[in-house]
Amino acid sequence: MSKIHVQTTINGEPTEFLCEPRQSLLEVLRETLGFTGTKEGCNDGNCGACSIAVDGVLVDSCLMLAVEAEGKEIGTVEGLASPDSLHPVQQKFLEHAALQCGICTPGFLVASKALLDHNPNPSEHEVRHWLAGNLCRCTGYDKIIRAVLDAAEEVHQSA
Amino acid sequence: MSATNGGYKVIGTRPIRHDGVDKVTGRAIYGADTRLAGLLYGQVLRSPHAHARIKSIDTSKAVALPGVKAVLTGTDLPDAGDQMVDLGEGPARLKYLRDNVLATDKALYSGHPVAAVAATSAHIAEEALDLIEVEYEVLEAVLDVREAMQEGAPQLHDDMTTQEFGEDTGRKSNLATHFEHRLGDADKAFAEADVVVEREFQTATVHQGYIEPHNATASWNADGQLTVWTSTQGSFTARAQVGAVLDMPISRIKVVPQEIGGGFGGKIPVYLEPVAALLSKASGQPVKMIMTRPAVFESTGPTPGSYVKIKMGADKSGKIVAADAYIAFESGAYPGGLVGAAAMCVFSCYDIPDGRIDCYDVVVNKPRSFAYRAPGSTQVAFATEHVVDLLAAELGMEPLEIRLKNTATTGTRRIDGVVYPKMGCKEVLEAIRDSEHYQSPVPAGPNGGRGISVGYWFNVGLKSSCTASVNSDGTVSLVEGSTDIGGTRTSVAMQFAETLGLRAEDVKPQVADTDSIGHTDVTGGSRVTYATGWAAYKAALDVRDQLCERAAQLWEVEAGQVEFDDGVFRSGDNEMAFKELAGRLEETGGPVIGRATVDPDSGVGGSFAANIADVEVDPETGKVDILRFTVVQDAGRAIHPAYVEGQMQGGSVQGIGWALNEEYFYSGDGHLDNSSFLDYRIPTSLDLPMIETIIVEVPNPGHPYGVRGVGEANIAPPPAAIAAAIEDAVGVRPQELPMKPDRIVAALAGSS
Amino acid sequence: MQKLTAGQQQVEVEGATVREVVAALDARYPGFKERVLDGDRIKTEIAVAVDGEVVAAGLRAKVGPQSEVHFLPAISGGAG
Numbered sequence: 009m010s011k012i013h014v015q016t017t018i019n020g021e022p023t024e025f026l027c028e029p030r031q032s033l034l035e036v037l038r039e040t041l042g043f044t045g046t047k048e049g050c051n052d053g054n055c056g057a058c059s060i061a062v063d064g065v066l067v068d069s070c071l072m073l074a075v076e077a078e079g080k081e082i083g084t085v086e087g088l089a090s091p092d093s094l095h096p097v098q099q100k101f102l103e104h105a106a107l108q109c110g111i112c113t114p115g116f117l118v119a120s121k122a123l124l125d126h127n128p129n130p131s132e133h134e135v136r137h138w139l140a141g142n143l144c145r146c147t148g149y150d151k152i153i154r155a156v157l158d159a160a161e162e163v164h165q166s167a
Numbered sequence: 168m169s170a171t172n173g174g175y176k177v178i179g180t181r182p183i184r185h186d187g188v189d190k191v192t193g194r195a196i197y198g199a200d201t202r203l204a205g206l207l208y209g210q211v212l213r214s215p216h217a218h219a220r221i222k223s224i225d226t227s228k229a230v231a232l233p234g235v236k237a238v239l240t241g242t243d244l245p246d247a248g249d250q251m252v253d254l255g256e257g258p259a260r261l262k263y264l265r266d267n268v269l270a271t272d273k274a275l276y277s278g279h280p281v282a283a284v285a286a287t288s289a290h291i292a293e294e295a296l297d298l299i300e301v302e303y304e305v306l307e308a309v310l311d312v313r314e315a316m317q318e319g320a321p322q323l324h325d326d327m328t329t330q331e332f333g334e335d336t337g338r339k340s341n342l343a344t345h346f347e348h349r350l351g352d353a354d355k356a357f358a359e360a361d362v363v364v365e366r367e368f369q370t371a372t373v374h375q376g377y378i379e380p381h382n383a384t385a386s387w388n389a390d391g392q393l394t395v396w397t398s399t400q401g402s403f404t405a406r407a408q409v410g411a412v413l414d415m416p417i418s419r420i421k422v423v424p425q426e427i428g429g430g431f432g433g434k435i436p437v438y439l440e441p442v443a444a445l446l447s448k449a450s451g452q453p454v455k456m457i458m459t460r461p462a463v464f465e466s467t468g469p470t471p472g473s474y475v476k477i478k479m480g481a482d483k484s485g486k487i488v489a490a491d492a493y494i495a496f497e498s499g500a501y502p503g504g505l506v507g508a509a510a511m512c513v514f515s516c517y518d519i520p521d522g523r524i525d526c527y528d529v530v531v532n533k534p535r536s537f538a539y540r541a542p543g544s545t546q547v548a549f550a551t552e553h554v555v556d557l558l559a560a561e562l563g564m565e566p567l568e569i570r571l572k573n574t575a576t577t578g579t580r581r582i583d584g585v586v587y588p589k590m591g592c593k594e595v596l597e598a599i600r601d602s603e604h605y606q607s608p609v610p611a612g613p614n615g616g617r618g619i620s621v622g623y624w625f626n627v628g629l630k631s632s633c634t635a636s637v638n639s640d641g642t643v644s645l646v647e648g649s650t651d652i653g654g655t656r657t658s659v660a661m662q663f664a665e666t667l668g669l670r671a672e673d674v675k676p677q678v679a680d681t682d683s684i685g686h687t688d689v690t691g692g693s694r695v696t697y698a699t700g701w702a703a704y705k706a707a708l709d710v711r712d713q714l715c716e717r718a719a720q721l722w723e724v725e726a727g728q729v730e731f732d733d734g735v736f737r738s739g740d741n742e743m744a745f746k747e748l749a750g751r752l753e754e755t756g757g758p759v760i761g762r763a764t765v766d767p768d769s770g771v772g773g774s775f776a777a778n779i780a781d782v783e784v785d786p787e788t789g790k791v792d793i794l795r796f797t798v799v800q801d802a803g804r805a806i807h808p809a810y811v812e813g814q815m816q817g818g819s820v821q822g823i824g825w826a827l828n829e830e831y832f833y834s835g836d837g838h839l840d841n842s843s844f845l846d847y848r849i850p851t852s853l854d855l856p857m858i859e860t861i862i863v864e865v866p867n868p869g870h871p872y873g874v875r876g877v878g879e880a881n882i883a884p885p886p887a888a889i890a891a892a893i894e895d896a897v898g899v900r901p902q903e904l905p906m907k908p909d910r911i912v913a914a915l916a917g918s919s
Numbered sequence: 920m921q922k923l924t925a926g927q928q929q930v931e932v933e934g935a936t937v938r939e940v941v942a943a944l945d946a947r948y949p950g951f952k953e954r955v956l957d958g959d960r961i962k963t964e965i966a967v968a969v970d971g972e973v974v975a976a977g978l979r980a981k982v983g984p985q986s987e988v989h990f991l992p993a994i995s996g997g998a999g
Binding site: 046052104114 | 181183184186187188190191192193194195196197199200202289290375376377378379380426427428429430431457459460652653654807809810812813814816817818819820821843844845849850851852853855857858
Binding site: 251253258330332333334344346349350504507510526583584585586587588766768769770771 | 928954955962963964965968970971972973974975976980987989990991992993
């Protein structure tokens with residue numbers, strides 16, 4: 009199968025790759041480009057572990073073809089932290105012990121950042137609603153919700 | 168509520184976990200993240216039939232597809248005969264282990280692996296699967312535990328006969344094992360009881376539901392050395408299983424445990440590892456395999472569906488005088504053994520002088536069932552707690568009152584014979600009684616209600632190893648063999664740090680592969696913080712003793728004259744902090760490595776958990792909303808309270824999912840119809856309130872820091888507490904899990 | 920099991936190890952040894968508990984003068 013040339017931007021860095029038309033962006037991110045922070049949990053859009061931002065919109069990368077990345081700005085978990093500090097949602101996840109096994113964590117972090125970009129002062133219900141597409145089997149969500157609310161507080165205060 | 172830290176400096180605090188930054192930045196390497204040069208991708212062909220004889224498999228077209236490098240079927244697995252193999256955590260019959268990896272003569276469940284392919288891409292491997300031609304003789308399937316036990320039911324294994332506690336009955340049957348526990352004279356006690364209640368219960372097959380699919384990457388070298396990278400609960404048991412299935416010595420196998428994305432008991436068995444190994448051997452290249460999500464549901468896990476009958480009797484004072492349990496578990500395609508654990512849990516919260524527990528382990532055409540968090544306990548707690556509530560109602564007692572009156576306590580003899588050491592069932596119930604939640608008003612409105620329940624898990628000990636290298640800057644590198652699923656690197660390192668007066672962050676824990684650390688059993692049975700923590704404690708004592716000897720050299724005194732307290736070595740007027748002494752190892756004989764292994768036979772403290780659940784039921788739709796939920800659990804000593812709370816919350820929510828949503832839907836011919844997270848619906852953040860936690864600490868005298876494992880007991884009580892709350896709300900109480908909307912609506916229609 | 924011991928649930932015998940206890944039981948109830956042992960090991964499907972704790976040492980496990988020895992179905996535990 010002949011491959012297609014795609015030009016895109018990943019975490020601010022212009023990137024080119026070749027892919028087959030049938031490959032998902034998740035597969036190319038992980039297997040071709042080495043962005044293994046984005047996780048595969050179901051490959052059918054039901055768990056949110058592969059959440060990424062595409063032009064600022066939250067997307068399950070398993071449901072997007074890699075060729076659709078042409079000309080887009082892709083954001084993955086690897087792009088959340090700056091060289092000298094974690095993003096507030098990352099820091100609060102650590103402080104609140106909001107992860108156990110950690111497999112869902114990258115998806116939750118990308119989704120939580122997208123929430124705070126969109127709504128810097130969410131209620132508990134709004135956080136629960138926004139994150140309902142991300143499944144976690146370990147934590148029961150309690151500490152995740154608290155971490156996101158706390159991160160919102162911090163983002164709010166520093167803004 | 169936070170736990171007390173009993174004068175400790177590290178234990179009871181909440182440091183940031185050592186592997187935390189790797190896990191929030193996407194840098195932690197999980198099994199599926201393994202990347203090697205020349206990697207091939209493997210895929211598995213699975214039986215579409217629940218029960219079929221495999222007449223022939225033709226792989227020639229798949230082999231011919233460009234890009235395909237190897238194709239395997241069950242006959243490619245070495246035939247090492249039919250023997251029992253010891254996998255460290257328990258014995259297994261080799262034929263069953265091997266046939267579950269790749270079927271040979273029969274497919275026993277929909278999803279049973281029958282062939283495998285390795286190719287240059289996952290897509291080519293998938294195309295190749297479509298080219299494999301399998302001829303099946305489809306047989307009648309049996310999916311229900313009671314039907315499978317009936318005379319004339321389709322028999323899964325032609326040669327299976329019922330075993331009764333070490334005796335082969337010679338009776339051909341799907342009933343693999345039957346056994347019974349007895350204490351006292353149950354018949355006499357029931358005859359004398361003032362109140363007797365008996366009910367039947369059923370629970371559906373449910374899955375552990377970890378978000379990370381099973382995976383394995385294998386590299387078979389020309390010299391016969393095999394390396395396997397995988398997400399496993401136990402690298403050593405994975406090595407033992409791979410060795411058994413491939414009939415090769417464990418010394419030729421190295422298992423590298425990558426980070427693991429949840430297990431809950433379901434990542435103890437191997438599925439893909441031996442297949443990836445043989446595909447690598449056949450192709451001469453490393454092979455990575457990642458299970459699809461439908462395959463995870465169809466062919467791994469699940470926990471047994473069950474049929475349980477409970478009879479209990481009490482006298483007028485409310486004392487429970489007799490109990491009788493009939494417990495039949497679906498073990499899936501191969502015999503399981505989880506019903507034995509159910510027997511240990513069924514009446515575990517009560518002091519009952521006379522009783523009987525009758526257990527049946529039955530094969531059906533479903534995937535081989537495996538441990539799921541307190542395996543067997545949730546099924547029987549759902550049943551027992553219901554009957555206890557009915558006794559209370561007949562006697563005019565409050566549910567909490569009858570539980571406190573009959574609580575098991577230190578010295579109580581269970582019906583299966585075990586006599587409890589110091590344990591905290593009563594304390595957990597008292598914490599329920601004293602909680603703000605229990606004393607708050609029951610949710611208002613016609614459809615609100617409250618229920619309570621209690622559950623148990625016995626916990627296990629098993630073997631753990633640790634080594635500790637003292638660094639010259641006063642830190643310690645701690646190497647352990649327990650894969651870290653929920654923050655155990657930190658709870659183990661904290662016990663090491665406490666012992667040597669260090670800070671948690673001065674200890675750098677690392678999980679090593681099977682060549683780099685002593686044998687360590689699975690992360691399961693709530694054992695890691697208990698047993699590996701104990702190994703870390705012992706390794707710290709070893710370091711302490713060696714450093715006392717080094718200090719003695721520096722001060723030119725006898726080692727016995729050096730004392731150690733709170734991070735400082737002292738002898739007479741001499742005094743030196745750990746950090747300073749660590750910097751002077753070079754002049755006193757070189758590096759210091761502490762080491763320890765443990766295999767605790769005794770002292771494993773069981774843990775009790777209890778719930779208060781407030782619900783609201785919509786009588787129109789049957790939907791149950793959890794309004795407020797509290798979990799209380801005895802942690803013995805909470806090493807890292809935040810991660811103890813996390814276990815309690817996570818287990819509770821798994822129990823809530825089991826109570827209300829989760830079940831396998833099989834079509835009549837045995838095909839699993841809901842093998843995705845869309846249709847197998849685990850709780851989402853929107854379904855839940857905050858999960859309130861109360862940690863009770865009844866220190867375990869069998870552990871240096873009093874630890875009791877907290878991973879499991881918390882899943883047992885939720886379905887019963889929610890059932891009781893539903894009854895309190897709308898007057899009906901389902902006897903079958905899950906308590907899904909249509910079941911509630913039907914119950915309401917039947918009761919009006 | 921109680922078929923072997925004529926319905927007795929609890930039996931008092933002498934022995935300093937599980938091996939001696941099994942031998943004493945076999946002397947009193949012929950067939951007991953065959954039922955619980957596979958050669959010189961406890962059968963894999965059976966576990967032995969001394970004073971309420973399942974012992975890994977099997978036949979070599981020490982038994983005190985007042986100890987209780989239980990023969991139980993072996994189970995595979997674990998979760999997490």
